[in-house]
Amino acid sequence: MLKFSGIDEARLKASWVSSAEAPELVHEFTSFIKELRELGPSPLRADYRRELV
Amino acid sequence: MIDVIRDKVKELLDSGEIKGFLGLVRKNGHIAPHLFQKGDDLGAMSLGDDKVAGDARYPLNKFLINLAKAYPEETFAVLVRGCDDRGLQTLYTWNQLNPKKVVPVGITCPQELADACECLKPFPAVITAGECAQPGTPRSVAAVDALVMSERFSYWMDEFVKCIKCYGCSNVCPMCFCNECTLKCDDLVKGGELPPEIPVFHHTRAMHMVGRCIDCGLCEEACPSNIPLRTLYKKVGSIMEEQFDFTTGAVRGQRSPLNKIDFAEGRK
Numbered sequence: 310m311l312k313f314s315g316i317d318e319a320r321l322k323a324s325w326v327s328s329a330e331a332p333e334l335v336h337e338f339t340s341f342i343k344e345l346r347e348l349g350p351s352p353l354r355a356d357y358r359r360e361l362v
Numbered sequence: 363m364i365d366v367i368r369d370k371v372k373e374l375l376d377s378g379e380i381k382g383f384l385g386l387v388r389k390n391g392h393i394a395p396h397l398f399q400k401g402d403d404l405g406a407m408s409l410g411d412d413k414v415a416g417d418a419r420y421p422l423n424k425f426l427i428n429l430a431k432a433y434p435e436e437t438f439a440v441l442v443r444g445c446d447d448r449g450l451q452t453l454y455t456w457n458q459l460n461p462k463k464v465v466p467v468g469i470t471c472p473q474e475l476a477d478a479c480e481c482l483k484p485f486p487a488v489i490t491a492g493e494c495a496q497p498g499t500p501r502s503v504a505a506v507d508a509l510v511m512s513e514r515f516s517y518w519m520d521e522f523v524k525c526i527k528c529y530g531c532s533n534v535c536p537m538c539f540c541n542e543c544t545l546k547c548d549d550l551v552k553g554g555e556l557p558p559e560i561p562v563f564h565h566t567r568a569m570h571m572v573g574r575c576i577d578c579g580l581c582e583e584a585c586p587s588n589i590p591l592r593t594l595y596k597k598v599g600s601i602m603e604e605q606f607d608f609t610t611g612a613v614r615g616q617r618s619p620l621n622k623i624d625f626a627e628g629r630k
């Protein structure tokens with residue numbers, strides 16, 4: 310669906326990590342944050358309402 | 363076609379097999395849903411063709427759910443097109459209607475409507491009246507797929523930004539039957555903003571239509587902002603087809619892969 314809407318799929322990530330696996334969880338977070346930083350700011354942050362004047 | 367339907371309905375009502383027939387009536391210049399009961403005049407009955415074929419369709423199954431709740435012992439007949447029939451099959455699998463209490467009265471859609479809807483099956487499983495049209499050719503999803511990512515993004519954002527959060531799309535949807543709606547939950551979709559958070563609002567609805575949307579197109583017709591909602595849900599449907607070989611409502615008694623509990627052997 311993201312791809313169909315023109316949004317980079319790499320911006321969404323689902324991982325299954327048990328609560329007993331703290332190091333894995335930390336690894337998932339840090340690596341995903343790194344990936345997101347590389348992708349840059351999200352296009353969804355902009356205001357898509359049109360200029361009024 | 364309508365005479366065949368009138369005769370069928372009269373027969374069902376006279377025999378006492380059904381308590382009422384949920385169909386359409388032409389009254390005061392408008393076509394509207396109506397429950398016909400024994401002894402009623404069937405003369406003003408309509409099949410939903412006002413100026414062009416099928417331009418006055420309603421989510422009759424949605425009203426049928428309410429009727430069934432109020433009169434659980436009674437059996438009702440309902441007017442169904444191909445999409446409504448897929449809807450009935452799906453509502454049975456989600457336990458919203460009891461197939462033993464529903465008598466579908468099926469009509470086919472003409473070719474022009476099938477083409478406009480890009481409908482893959484413009485007729486119900488059991489046809490009371492009408493000739494089967496050819497399936498429509500899918501175009502709308504392919505047209506978006508043909509765009510590059512940045513064009514897709516601006517296409518959808520320009521559409522979604524028009525949303526006035528009227529909830530017409532979910533109010534009209536025959537497959538929207540939850541009592542509590544995610545789209546009305548402040549923690550999930552922030553309230554008090556127009557347009558509602560985009561694309562979250564529309565993507566949430568799209569995800570919730572997985573295994574439910576029967577591609578009737580009523581949402582897109584109802585949307586006052588003309589947002590091509592159906593294209594979005596058609597895409598959802600095509601993903602279900604590719605990934606799970608599942609078309610919502612197409613096969614009698616088949617549950618959506620998301621609505622399936624495979625009990626371990628031996629368990630009742």
Ligand code: SF4
Nearest residue numbers: 535575576578579581
């Ligand atoms: S086409 Fe729209 S109104 Fe019809 S079932 Fe799908 S989401 Fe609901």
Ligand code: SF4
Nearest residue numbers: 525526528529531585
């Ligand atoms: S019907 Fe259209 S305008 Fe109304 S809430 Fe749905 S998408 Fe938004």
